[in-house]
Amino acid sequence: MSAQHIVARRPGFMERERLQDFFDVFRLLGYRTLGPVVEEETIQWREVDTIDALPTGVQARQGAGEYRLEEQSENRLFAWNHGPQAIKPLLFSAEETLWHERLMADGQVDIKQTLPEVKPTAIFGVRACDLAALALQDRHFLSQQNPDPHYKARREALFLIGIDCAFSAATCFCTSTGDGPSLGEGFDIGMAELDDGYLVWGGSAKGGEIIDRLSLEPATEAQLNSMIQETDRAAAQQHRFLPGETELKQLYDKLNHGHWDEIGERCLSCGNCTAVCPTCFCYSTGYQRTLDGQSADMKRQWDSCFSQTHSSMGQFMLRRETALRYRQWLTHKLAGWQEQFGRSGCVGCGRCITWCPVGIDLTQAVSALLDGRLADV
Amino acid sequence: MFDPHLPHSAVIDRRVQESPGIFSLRLQHVDTKLQDIFEFQPGQFNMLSLFGVGEVPISIVSDPDDSHFFDHTIRVVGRVTEALSRLQPGDRVGIRGPFGRGWPMAQAEGQDVVVVTGGLGCAPLVSVIRYLLRRRDRFGDIHIMQGVKHEDDLIWRRQYEAWSREHGVNVQLAADMPGKAWPWQQGLVTELINTLDLNLEKTVSMLCGPELMMLAAIAQLRDMGLVDQQIWLSMERNMQCGFGQCGCCQVGPKFVCKDGPVFCYSEVADFLGAKGF
Numbered sequence: 126m127s128a129q130h131i132v133a134r135r136p137g138f139m140e141r142e143r144l145q146d147f148f149d150v151f152r153l154l155g156y157r158t159l160g161p162v163v164e165e166e167t168i169q170w171r172e173v174d175t176i177d178a179l180p181t182g183v184q185a186r187q188g189a190g191e192y193r194l195e196e197q198s199e200n201r202l203f204a205w206n207h208g209p210q211a212i213k214p215l216l217f218s219a220e221e222t223l224w225h226e227r228l229m230a231d232g233q234v235d236i237k238q239t240l241p242e243v244k245p246t247a248i249f250g251v252r253a254c255d256l257a258a259l260a261l262q263d264r265h266f267l268s269q270q271n272p273d274p275h276y277k278a279r280r281e282a283l284f285l286i287g288i289d290c291a292f293s294a295a296t297c298f299c300t301s302t303g304d305g306p307s308l309g310e311g312f313d314i315g316m317a318e319l320d321d322g323y324l325v326w327g328g329s330a331k332g333g334e335i336i337d338r339l340s341l342e343p344a345t346e347a348q349l350n351s352m353i354q355e356t357d358r359a360a361a362q363q364h365r366f367l368p369g370e371t372e373l374k375q376l377y378d379k380l381n382h383g384h385w386d387e388i389g390e391r392c393l394s395c396g397n398c399t400a401v402c403p404t405c406f407c408y409s410t411g412y413q414r415t416l417d418g419q420s421a422d423m424k425r426q427w428d429s430c431f432s433q434t435h436s437s438m439g440q441f442m443l444r445r446e447t448a449l450r451y452r453q454w455l456t457h458k459l460a461g462w463q464e465q466f467g468r469s470g471c472v473g474c475g476r477c478i479t480w481c482p483v484g485i486d487l488t489q490a491v492s493a494l495l496d497g498r499l500a501d502v
Numbered sequence: 503m504f505d506p507h508l509p510h511s512a513v514i515d516r517r518v519q520e521s522p523g524i525f526s527l528r529l530q531h532v533d534t535k536l537q538d539i540f541e542f543q544p545g546q547f548n549m550l551s552l553f554g555v556g557e558v559p560i561s562i563v564s565d566p567d568d569s570h571f572f573d574h575t576i577r578v579v580g581r582v583t584e585a586l587s588r589l590q591p592g593d594r595v596g597i598r599g600p601f602g603r604g605w606p607m608a609q610a611e612g613q614d615v616v617v618v619t620g621g622l623g624c625a626p627l628v629s630v631i632r633y634l635l636r637r638r639d640r641f642g643d644i645h646i647m648q649g650v651k652h653e654d655d656l657i658w659r660r661q662y663e664a665w666s667r668e669h670g671v672n673v674q675l676a677a678d679m680p681g682k683a684w685p686w687q688q689g690l691v692t693e694l695i696n697t698l699d700l701n702l703e704k705t706v707s708m709l710c711g712p713e714l715m716m717l718a719a720i721a722q723l724r725d726m727g728l729v730d731q732q733i734w735l736s737m738e739r740n741m742q743c744g745f746g747q748c749g750c751c752q753v754g755p756k757f758v759c760k761d762g763p764v765f766c767y768s769e770v771a772d773f774l775g776a777k778g779f
Contacts, residue, residue: 223507223508224507224508224509226553226554226596228553233511233594234511234553234594234596236508236509236510236511236596238505238508265747266747268746268747270745271504271506271745271746271747272503273506273507273747274503274505274507275507277503377754377772380776380778406747406749407748407749407750408742408743408747408748408749409742409748409750410557410742410743410748411556412554412555412556414554418554421553421554423507423551423557425507425742425748428742428748428749428750430749434740435740435750436740436750436778437740438738438739438740439579439580443739443778443779444778446778449777449778452778453778453779456754457752457755460755461752461754461755462755463755464755465755465757
């Protein structure tokens with residue numbers, strides 16, 4: 126973390142118990158508050174209104190095709206890295222209605238716009254990689270020509286409380302993509318967890334107002350040093366990496382590399398990687414009719430370049446082989462995105478590695494494709 | 503806020519059966535204000551939806567100066583186009599669009615235009631041919647090269663005959679498997695292109711059809727001396743949204759629906775014909 130970074134933060138100190146103040150303030154301001162909760166043996170975003178609901182002393186051990194929650198001795202609330210989902214499903218719904226149609230008495234069809242009902246929502250404990258992914262999804266769904274009204278409505282209602290990562294999972298590689306482990310930008314309130322409490326600072330005007338209300342003591346020199354040490358430790362724990370963006374563009378020169386077929390042999394084409402990827406944005410649409418045939422909703426659902434329909438045109442499928450689907454995913458994510466959005470579509474969260482049922486590791490795949498060897502993991 | 507997902511009702515004014523499997527619909531927005539501001543370029547497309555059945559991208563074939571109506575020529579290839587084929591005048595469809603980038607009509611001003619079509623993929627270029635003919639003095643010679651597999655695959659046969667009688671229009675048709683009454687060439691569209699005497703300084707070529715046909719035609723045109731910037735083509739992929747959001751139509755880093763469907767050859771040269779793209 127650079128000195129400039131720290132100067133910009135000017136954090137105040139907050140004891141761990143006082144964290145409840147945040148929940149109370151957001152309730153007063155009319156927000157619903159989402160926070161990390163242990164559910165189904167993972168960390169998931171759920172509505173929480175007390176600090177007690179947070180995962181105390183829990184760490185997430187992650188590996189290729191592996192996710193286990195374990196106890197952590199210091200009783201921290203944010204020692205876990207992340208669960209299967211970033212912010213994506215909260216803005217880009219896994220399924221939603223785009224419009225509603227109804228047959229009228231005269232036989233004509235009435236078409237109605239359907240927009241989501243949104244409540245102001247504060248999300249507690251967002252990671253740097255998730256914020257980087259959010260910025261990318263914003264670029265896609267809030268494009269100047271055709272901003273998505275569904276995404277936009279939810280996005281504008283969002284208040285984000287980010288937190289520095291003090292630990293890295295074995296699958297994390299955000300240092301090599303430049304997206305973590307310390308918070309960069311895109312949050313309203315930033316936090317860093319220390320042994321005895323939190324350093325907190327405003328990241329936006331509305332975040333700053335809330336921090337001012339809390340009248341906190343400025344952080345001491347020792348606390349600032351601890352804050353730096355925490356993220357330095359997290360960075361040092363990372364041993365996976367991706368090469369730079371110029372190198373990643375060369376994936377398009379490797380379309381006939383034999384390694385695609387090797388991965389194609391292992392890959393189940395299940396689409397878990399695209400479902401947990403915080404930047405994947407593909408979807409398909411289709412009508413859902415009511416049983417009486419009088420009305421129909423046009424639904425959009427997350428799709429995946431691993432699905433059969435994604436590359437289908439009528440009877441013809443462009444990517445029948447799994448190897449081609451994996452190649453589509455990896456080349457698009459790491460090279461195609463650069464032309465489309467000005468940077469690679471990978472933020473180094475490592476979720477695609479963790480949640481792959483057969484443990485395919487994109488950092489290894491890239492290494493094998495570009496250097497002709499497997500990364501030493 | 504404008505919602506690019508939301509369709510608007512359009513009513514069918516006229517329906518024409520072009521051939522056993524191909525029909526045209528002349529449409530008009532029910533909302534007259536929408537019809538008044540509805541503008542498009544040859545090569546752009548609309549998303550057509552039918553209540554409870556589905557939604558499909560279809561190229562617009564009418565002239566952009568026809569402000570009262572817009573036309574779609576549709577081939578029955580699946581469930582949605584089958585259902586659309588049963589509609590009659592007075593029935594309604596949902597319309598979103600127009601979407602995409604059309605043909606380089608501004609670049610073509612003052613130039614000879616070579617139109618190459620194959621199979622049944624000619625609808626996106628029929629709009630171009632009509633556009634050129636209605637503004638005849640603004641363009642040079644027009645070469646229309648159409649290849650089909652079977653003789654019966656040629657729709658708009660009378661139209662091709664009519665075009666061939668126009669001044670400065672060279673119509674060449676080839677069938678891979680012609681019948682006895684086929685008055686034109688036997689063979690491939692590339693053999694037709696080979697007969698052209700191109701003015702390399704002032705020619706634009708526009709291609710539409712099966713990608714293997716287009717690849718062969720492009721190789722031929724480049725051999726004859728055209729540079730990549732003079733070669734344009736229209737592509738087709740799975741399109742769910744029409745405006746570069748759903749991701750299904752991507753070819754390498756290009757969104758076919760938004761960056762295309764009409765591309766300059768140089769933009770897609772790396773991926774055209776590459777397996778899996």
